[in-house]
Amino acid sequence: MRLSSHVRIVRHMAFPRVEGATPADRMESFYGPTAHLYDAFRENRLLHGRRDLMEMLPLEPGSRLVDLGGGTGNNLEYLAADRRERCARITVVDVSASMLEVARERIHRNRWRNVEAVHANATDYRPSDGPVDVVVFSYALTMMPDWFAAVDHARSLLRPGGTIAVCDFYVSRKHPADGAVRHAAWRRHVWPAWFSHNNVFLSADHLPYLRERFATVRLDERLGRVPYLGARAPFYLFLGTKPDAKTRPET
Ligand SMILES: C[S@@+](CC[C@H](N)C(=O)[O-])C[C@H]1O[C@@H](n2cnc3c(N)ncnc32)[C@H](O)[C@@H]1O
Numbered sequence: 001m002r003l004s005s006h007v008r009i010v011r012h013m014a015f016p017r018v019e020g021a022t023p024a025d026r027m028e029s030f031y032g033p034t035a036h037l038y039d040a041f042r043e044n045r046l047l048h049g050r051r052d053l054m055e056m057l058p059l060e061p062g063s064r065l066v067d068l069g070g071g072t073g074n075n076l077e078y079l080a081a082d083r084r085e086r087c088a089r090i091t092v093v094d095v096s097a098s099m100l101e102v103a104r105e106r107i108h109r110n111r112w113r114n115v116e117a118v119h120a121n122a123t124d125y126r127p128s129d130g131p132v133d134v135v136v137f138s139y140a141l142t143m144m145p146d147w148f149a150a151v152d153h154a155r156s157l158l159r160p161g162g163t164i165a166v167c168d169f170y171v172s173r174k175h176p177a178d179g180a181v182r183h184a185a186w187r188r189h190v191w192p193a194w195f196s197h198n199n200v201f202l203s204a205d206h207l208p209y210l211r212e213r214f215a216t217v218r219l220d221e222r223l224g225r226v227p228y229l230g231a232r233a234p235f236y237l238f239l240g241t242k243p244d245a246k247t248r249p250e251t
Contacts, residue, residue, distance in 0.1 A: 018199050023121060024095040027143070030199055031071075035098035039074045047139045048224030049167045049237050054078035056218065056239055057134055058163055062088045064132040068122040068154060069140025070094055073103035076115060090115045093125045122150045131159035137166045142200045148209060155213055158242040164214055166206075166238045169195060172221075173204040177211070181221040183234055191233050207236055214240025 070092035172183040192202040218239040223232035
Protein backbone atom coordinates (compact mmCIF):
# COMPACT_ATOMS: atom_id res chain seq x y z
CA MET A 1 0.00 0.00 0.00
CA ARG A 2 1.34 3.47 -0.89
CA LEU A 3 2.27 5.99 1.82
CA SER A 4 -0.49 8.34 0.67
CA SER A 5 -3.02 5.51 1.19
CA HIS A 6 -1.71 4.91 4.72
CA VAL A 7 -2.15 8.61 5.44
CA ARG A 8 -5.70 8.55 4.07
CA ILE A 9 -6.64 5.52 6.14
CA VAL A 10 -5.13 6.92 9.34
CA ARG A 11 -6.91 10.25 8.79
CA HIS A 12 -10.15 8.39 8.11
CA MET A 13 -9.81 6.32 11.29
CA ALA A 14 -8.74 9.27 13.43
CA PHE A 15 -11.64 11.43 12.22
CA PRO A 16 -14.33 8.97 11.11
CA ARG A 17 -17.54 10.34 9.63
CA VAL A 18 -20.57 8.30 10.64
CA GLU A 19 -23.87 9.98 9.93
CA GLY A 20 -27.33 9.21 8.61
CA ALA A 21 -30.70 8.01 9.82
CA THR A 22 -30.45 4.34 8.79
CA PRO A 23 -27.78 1.61 9.20
CA ALA A 24 -27.25 1.74 5.44
CA ASP A 25 -26.66 5.52 5.46
CA ARG A 26 -24.31 5.28 8.42
CA MET A 27 -22.25 2.44 6.97
CA GLU A 28 -22.08 4.16 3.60
CA SER A 29 -20.91 7.44 5.17
CA PHE A 30 -18.24 5.50 7.07
CA TYR A 31 -16.97 3.21 4.29
CA GLY A 32 -17.79 5.18 1.15
CA PRO A 33 -14.65 7.39 1.07
CA THR A 34 -12.16 4.52 1.56
CA ALA A 35 -13.96 1.37 0.35
CA HIS A 36 -11.38 0.97 -2.45
CA LEU A 37 -8.56 0.94 0.15
CA TYR A 38 -10.35 -1.39 2.56
CA ASP A 39 -8.76 -4.67 1.47
CA ALA A 40 -5.20 -3.37 1.26
CA PHE A 41 -5.34 -2.05 4.81
CA ARG A 42 -7.27 -4.83 6.58
CA GLU A 43 -5.61 -7.76 4.80
CA ASN A 44 -3.29 -9.48 7.31
CA ARG A 45 -3.10 -6.31 9.39
CA LEU A 46 -6.18 -5.74 11.48
CA LEU A 47 -8.85 -8.34 10.82
CA HIS A 48 -7.03 -11.45 11.97
CA GLY A 49 -8.31 -15.01 11.71
CA ARG A 50 -10.45 -14.62 8.61
CA ARG A 51 -8.48 -17.08 6.51
CA ASP A 52 -8.65 -19.67 9.32
CA LEU A 53 -12.39 -19.15 9.63
CA MET A 54 -13.03 -19.62 5.93
CA GLU A 55 -10.85 -22.73 5.88
CA MET A 56 -12.96 -24.23 8.68
CA LEU A 57 -16.28 -23.90 6.82
CA PRO A 58 -17.92 -27.26 6.10
CA LEU A 59 -18.66 -26.82 2.39
CA GLU A 60 -20.22 -29.75 0.54
CA PRO A 61 -21.17 -29.99 -3.13
CA GLY A 62 -24.29 -27.85 -3.52
CA SER A 63 -23.79 -25.86 -0.29
CA ARG A 64 -25.36 -22.46 0.00
CA LEU A 65 -23.28 -19.92 1.87
CA VAL A 66 -24.32 -16.43 3.01
CA ASP A 67 -21.76 -13.89 4.24
CA LEU A 68 -23.69 -11.30 6.25
CA GLY A 69 -21.89 -7.94 6.38
CA GLY A 70 -19.59 -9.48 3.79
CA GLY A 71 -18.25 -6.09 2.61
CA THR A 72 -15.88 -6.32 -0.34
CA GLY A 73 -16.15 -10.12 -0.57
CA ASN A 74 -12.48 -10.39 0.36
CA ASN A 75 -13.08 -13.48 2.50
CA LEU A 76 -14.01 -15.50 -0.55
CA GLU A 77 -10.38 -15.21 -1.70
CA TYR A 78 -9.50 -17.39 1.31
CA LEU A 79 -11.59 -20.30 0.03
CA ALA A 80 -9.64 -22.78 -2.06
CA ALA A 81 -11.00 -22.70 -5.63
CA ASP A 82 -12.44 -26.22 -5.47
CA ARG A 83 -14.27 -25.44 -2.21
CA ARG A 84 -15.65 -22.20 -3.63
CA GLU A 85 -16.71 -23.86 -6.87
CA ARG A 86 -18.51 -26.75 -5.19
CA CYS A 87 -20.98 -24.31 -3.61
CA ALA A 88 -24.30 -23.95 -5.37
CA ARG A 89 -24.42 -20.29 -4.40
CA ILE A 90 -22.47 -17.82 -2.30
CA THR A 91 -24.16 -14.56 -1.35
CA VAL A 92 -22.35 -11.51 0.00
CA VAL A 93 -24.87 -9.31 1.84
CA ASP A 94 -24.03 -5.77 2.93
CA VAL A 95 -25.72 -2.42 3.60
CA SER A 96 -22.87 -0.36 2.14
CA ALA A 97 -23.24 0.20 -1.59
CA SER A 98 -19.55 1.20 -1.90
CA MET A 99 -18.31 -1.99 -0.26
CA LEU A 100 -20.59 -4.03 -2.52
CA GLU A 101 -19.26 -2.22 -5.57
CA VAL A 102 -15.78 -3.52 -4.70
CA ALA A 103 -17.32 -6.99 -4.15
CA ARG A 104 -18.97 -6.89 -7.58
CA GLU A 105 -15.69 -5.87 -9.25
CA ARG A 106 -14.02 -8.80 -7.48
CA ILE A 107 -16.73 -11.26 -8.60
CA HIS A 108 -16.46 -9.98 -12.18
CA ARG A 109 -12.62 -10.00 -12.21
CA ASN A 110 -12.46 -13.57 -10.88
CA ARG A 111 -15.33 -14.81 -13.05
CA TRP A 112 -17.01 -16.33 -9.99
CA ARG A 113 -20.25 -17.55 -11.54
CA ASN A 114 -21.79 -18.85 -8.33
CA VAL A 115 -21.23 -15.67 -6.28
CA GLU A 116 -23.67 -12.77 -5.96
CA ALA A 117 -23.63 -9.48 -4.02
CA VAL A 118 -26.88 -8.28 -2.45
CA HIS A 119 -27.61 -4.88 -0.94
CA ALA A 120 -29.59 -5.64 2.22
CA ASN A 121 -29.59 -5.44 5.98
CA ALA A 122 -28.29 -8.51 7.80
CA THR A 123 -31.35 -8.46 10.03
CA ASP A 124 -33.83 -8.94 7.19
CA TYR A 125 -32.08 -10.47 4.15
CA ARG A 126 -33.76 -13.77 3.22
CA PRO A 127 -33.16 -15.80 0.06
CA SER A 128 -36.37 -16.70 -1.75
CA ASP A 129 -35.51 -20.39 -2.12
CA GLY A 130 -35.32 -21.59 1.47
CA PRO A 131 -32.74 -22.34 4.14
CA VAL A 132 -28.98 -22.14 3.64
CA ASP A 133 -26.14 -24.35 4.88
CA VAL A 134 -23.60 -21.86 6.18
CA VAL A 135 -23.81 -18.28 7.46
CA VAL A 136 -20.69 -16.18 8.10
CA PHE A 137 -20.24 -12.99 10.13
CA SER A 138 -16.67 -11.74 9.75
CA TYR A 139 -15.95 -8.60 11.77
CA ALA A 140 -19.54 -7.56 11.12
CA LEU A 141 -21.46 -8.22 14.35
CA THR A 142 -19.48 -5.51 16.16
CA MET A 143 -20.77 -2.99 13.62
CA MET A 144 -24.41 -4.02 13.95
CA PRO A 145 -26.32 -2.25 16.74
CA ASP A 146 -28.99 -4.98 16.54
CA TRP A 147 -26.40 -7.77 16.65
CA PHE A 148 -28.73 -10.04 18.67
CA ALA A 149 -31.41 -9.66 15.95
CA ALA A 150 -28.76 -10.39 13.30
CA VAL A 151 -27.72 -13.59 15.13
CA ASP A 152 -31.34 -14.68 15.55
CA HIS A 153 -32.01 -13.92 11.90
CA ALA A 154 -28.95 -15.91 10.82
CA ARG A 155 -30.26 -18.82 12.85
CA SER A 156 -33.60 -18.59 11.09
CA LEU A 157 -31.83 -18.65 7.68
CA LEU A 158 -29.98 -21.88 8.48
CA ARG A 159 -31.27 -25.38 7.92
CA PRO A 160 -31.22 -27.58 11.05
CA GLY A 161 -27.63 -28.74 11.44
CA GLY A 162 -26.39 -25.77 9.38
CA THR A 163 -23.27 -23.88 10.46
CA ILE A 164 -22.69 -20.37 11.72
CA ALA A 165 -19.11 -19.11 11.53
CA VAL A 166 -18.09 -15.89 13.26
CA CYS A 167 -14.85 -14.04 13.81
CA ASP A 168 -14.71 -10.69 15.51
CA PHE A 169 -13.18 -8.51 18.19
CA TYR A 170 -14.60 -8.93 21.68
CA VAL A 171 -13.84 -8.69 25.36
CA SER A 172 -14.50 -11.36 27.94
CA ARG A 173 -16.92 -11.03 30.78
CA LYS A 174 -15.38 -10.33 34.17
CA HIS A 175 -16.46 -13.85 35.10
CA PRO A 176 -16.57 -15.85 31.85
CA ALA A 177 -17.98 -19.34 31.48
CA ASP A 178 -15.83 -22.20 32.70
CA GLY A 179 -12.87 -22.78 30.41
CA ALA A 180 -13.26 -19.44 28.57
CA VAL A 181 -10.53 -16.80 28.47
CA ARG A 182 -10.72 -14.01 31.05
CA HIS A 183 -9.27 -10.69 29.92
CA ALA A 184 -7.49 -8.35 32.31
CA ALA A 185 -9.49 -5.33 33.47
CA TRP A 186 -7.50 -2.90 31.28
CA ARG A 187 -8.31 -4.95 28.16
CA ARG A 188 -12.00 -5.09 29.05
CA HIS A 189 -12.10 -1.31 29.42
CA VAL A 190 -9.59 0.06 26.92
CA TRP A 191 -10.44 -1.90 23.76
CA PRO A 192 -14.21 -1.17 23.68
CA ALA A 193 -13.46 2.54 24.15
CA TRP A 194 -10.75 2.54 21.48
CA PHE A 195 -12.74 0.68 18.83
CA SER A 196 -16.00 2.53 19.45
CA HIS A 197 -14.35 5.65 17.99
CA ASN A 198 -14.49 3.80 14.66
CA ASN A 199 -18.05 2.57 15.05
CA VAL A 200 -16.91 -0.90 16.17
CA PHE A 201 -18.62 -1.94 19.39
CA LEU A 202 -16.86 -4.72 21.25
CA SER A 203 -19.09 -6.68 23.57
CA ALA A 204 -18.72 -9.26 26.31
CA ASP A 205 -22.10 -10.69 25.29
CA HIS A 206 -21.64 -11.71 21.63
CA LEU A 207 -19.84 -14.93 22.42
CA PRO A 208 -22.08 -16.08 25.29
CA TYR A 209 -25.11 -15.39 23.06
CA LEU A 210 -23.67 -17.42 20.18
CA ARG A 211 -22.90 -20.26 22.57
CA GLU A 212 -26.47 -20.12 23.86
CA ARG A 213 -28.08 -20.12 20.42
CA PHE A 214 -25.85 -22.68 18.68
CA ALA A 215 -24.08 -25.91 19.56
CA THR A 216 -20.39 -25.05 19.78
CA VAL A 217 -18.20 -26.94 17.30
CA ARG A 218 -15.07 -24.87 17.76
CA LEU A 219 -14.03 -21.80 19.70
CA ASP A 220 -10.63 -20.11 19.50
CA GLU A 221 -9.94 -17.02 21.59
CA ARG A 222 -6.88 -15.15 20.39
CA LEU A 223 -5.02 -11.82 20.37
CA GLY A 224 -4.12 -9.95 17.18
CA ARG A 225 -1.79 -7.03 16.58
CA VAL A 226 -3.40 -3.65 15.87
CA PRO A 227 -1.51 -1.66 13.22
CA TYR A 228 0.20 1.60 14.25
CA LEU A 229 -0.42 0.77 17.94
CA GLY A 230 1.73 -2.26 18.54
CA ALA A 231 -0.77 -3.61 21.09
CA ARG A 232 -2.79 -6.82 20.63
CA ALA A 233 -6.59 -6.82 20.69
CA PRO A 234 -8.72 -9.86 21.55
CA PHE A 235 -10.68 -11.62 18.83
CA TYR A 236 -12.41 -15.00 18.55
CA LEU A 237 -13.35 -17.59 15.97
CA PHE A 238 -16.62 -19.40 16.63
CA LEU A 239 -18.08 -22.29 14.68
CA GLY A 240 -21.48 -23.58 15.76
CA THR A 241 -24.38 -25.56 14.41
CA LYS A 242 -28.09 -24.88 14.56
CA PRO A 243 -29.53 -27.60 16.77
CA ASP A 244 -31.94 -29.99 15.14
CA ALA A 245 -35.55 -29.00 15.92
CA LYS A 246 -36.10 -32.57 17.22
CA THR A 247 -33.40 -32.21 19.87
CA ARG A 248 -34.21 -28.61 20.78
CA PRO A 249 -37.47 -26.81 20.01
CA GLU A 250 -37.27 -23.80 17.64
CA THR A 251 -37.43 -20.46 19.43
C1 LIG B 1 -15.50 -4.42 9.25
S1 LIG B 1 -16.45 -4.69 7.82
C2 LIG B 1 -16.18 -6.42 7.54
C3 LIG B 1 -16.36 -6.79 6.10
C4 LIG B 1 -16.02 -8.26 5.78
N1 LIG B 1 -16.93 -9.16 6.45
C5 LIG B 1 -14.59 -8.58 6.12
O1 LIG B 1 -14.34 -9.45 6.96
O2 LIG B 1 -13.71 -7.96 5.50
C6 LIG B 1 -18.12 -4.67 8.42
C7 LIG B 1 -19.13 -4.73 7.30
O3 LIG B 1 -20.42 -4.91 7.88
C8 LIG B 1 -21.34 -4.14 7.11
N2 LIG B 1 -22.54 -3.92 7.92
C9 LIG B 1 -22.66 -3.20 9.05
N3 LIG B 1 -23.94 -3.24 9.50
C10 LIG B 1 -24.63 -4.03 8.63
C11 LIG B 1 -25.98 -4.48 8.57
N4 LIG B 1 -26.88 -4.11 9.50
N5 LIG B 1 -26.34 -5.29 7.56
C12 LIG B 1 -25.44 -5.68 6.61
N6 LIG B 1 -24.15 -5.26 6.61
C13 LIG B 1 -23.74 -4.46 7.62
C14 LIG B 1 -20.56 -2.89 6.80
O4 LIG B 1 -21.13 -2.14 5.73
C15 LIG B 1 -19.20 -3.46 6.47
O5 LIG B 1 -19.07 -3.78 5.11
